[in-house]
Amino acid sequence: MRRRTLLAAAGATLAAPSLARAQAWPAQPVRLVIGFAPGGPTDVYGRLFADRLGRALGQPVVIENKAGAAGIIGxxxxxxxxPDGYTLVFGTGSTQALYPSMTDKPDYDVLKDFTYIAHVGGGPAAFMGNLxxxxxxKGLLDAARAKPGTLSYGSPGAGTLLHLTTERLKAAVxxxxxxxxxxxxxxxxxxxxxxxxxxxxATTLGVALPFHASGKARLLAVATAQRTALAPDVPTVSETLGGVPFEAVLWHCLAGPxxxxxxxxxxxxxxxxETMNDPALLKTLAEQGIVPVSxxxxxxxxxxxxxxxxxxxxxxxxxGVRME
Structure with a gap:
């Protein structure tokens, strides 16, 4: 009896550190890296997500913007x-899906060098023109065709999903x-x-909506299957292309090393x-045109x-987009 008691006590002692680690984490704020500048779709969604995630974890989730190289630097x-869980990334389709096809010598392997936690959805692509x-x-594309090389378009960076979405659009016409x-x-x-x-x-619907509503810029088309209730007057890209299917979503995921x-x-x-099933967060995301995955x-x-x-x-x- 005494031997069994000692063995049980020893087993409990060995298991205690692992149990303590599980219960103790997180014992300090968690850093969430966003690979783009403040104000863009990944930053906007990331901050909403981080605030609610921090409450679920019981520790602040602090945003760190590390912009550059289409999010690759971050x-x-x-x-x-x-790999202790205190440094995470709010990854995107650009950083976690497109990157491997853009270079022969990637700085990381998107499948081997990360621990994936969750895919949390994102916002449909949208195109905005200045006044x-x-x-x-269609009118803007016709103007560009009439005067080759005179018009320019912007994206969050070379090699980003929104950059590739615009190149797809150019090819489609x-x-x-x-x-x-x-x-x-x-x-x-x-x-x-x-x-x-x-x-x-090329941006996302959520970023475009305030500028469209204020009249500071024109929301020309959204890359969704049907028109969005948030801007029912705005056609889809497919309508512009005469019915050719054209959808694109800037998706996001949570991952660590x-x-x-x-x-x-x-x-x-x-x-x-818990975060992605919070009614208040889901309401805010819907208002911004972000489609969550829960x-x-x-x-x-x-x-x-x-x-x-x-x-x-x-x-x-x-x-033909490359990153060398």
Whole structure:
């Protein structure tokens, strides 16, 4: 009896540190890296998400904007961070799906160098024109075709999903000669659009809506299957293309470095489920045109990312976009 008691006590002692780690995490604020400048769609969604996630975790989730290289700088830093759960990334389709097809020597492997927690959805792509340009996407594209190389468009950066979405649009209308101007996020691109420095911006519906409502810029088209109730007067890109299907979503996911402890992954996954089923957050996201995903798991997120890498590879190749 005494031997069994001692063995049980020893087992409990060995298990205690692991249990304590699981219960203690997080014991300090969590850093959430966003690879783009403030004011853009990833930053806007990331801040809403971080605020609610922090409440679910019982610790602040602090945003760190590390803009540059289409979000790659921020994701690279997280891939190389200590796998303790205190450094995470709000990844995008640009950083986690398009990047592998754009370079022969990527700074990270999107599947091997990250621990995926959740796919949390995102916002549909949208195109905005400045007030000096034609008041329709077709009209603007016709103007660009009439004067090749005279008009320019902005994106959150070369190699971003929104950049590739615009290249898809140009190809879908038979090719249009417009100069691409890459920025460090959608916020700076919108600033130049309003100032008349560029003719067109590829952004998301949520970012575009306030400018459309105020009349400071024109929301020309949205890359959704049907018109959105948030702007029913705005046609879809498919309508502009005469019915050709054209949809694009700037999706987001939560991930950390490879090798996150299983107990940390489980804690984060549970907190994300709580966050993405919060009625107040879902209401705010709907008002901003963001379509959430509330039921993802770490495994389903890995499968989703793998599928997106495969889906975008031929599109990247056809567009000839490279990052060296």
């Amino acid at each position: 994701s690279t830093g997280v891939a190389r961070a200590k 000096a340009q034609p008041d329709s996407l 038979g090719g249009v000669d417009m100069t691409h101007v890459p920025y460090r996020g959608s916020g700076p691109a919108m600033t130049d659009l309003l100032a008349g420095q560029i003719a067109l911006v 490879a090798g996150l402890p299983p107990e940390v992954v489980a804690r984060l996954a549970a907190a994300v489920r 039921d993802s798991t770490p495994d389903s997120t890995v499968a989703f990312v793998r599928g997106e890498v495969e889906r975008w590879a031929p599109i990247v190749k056809a567009a």
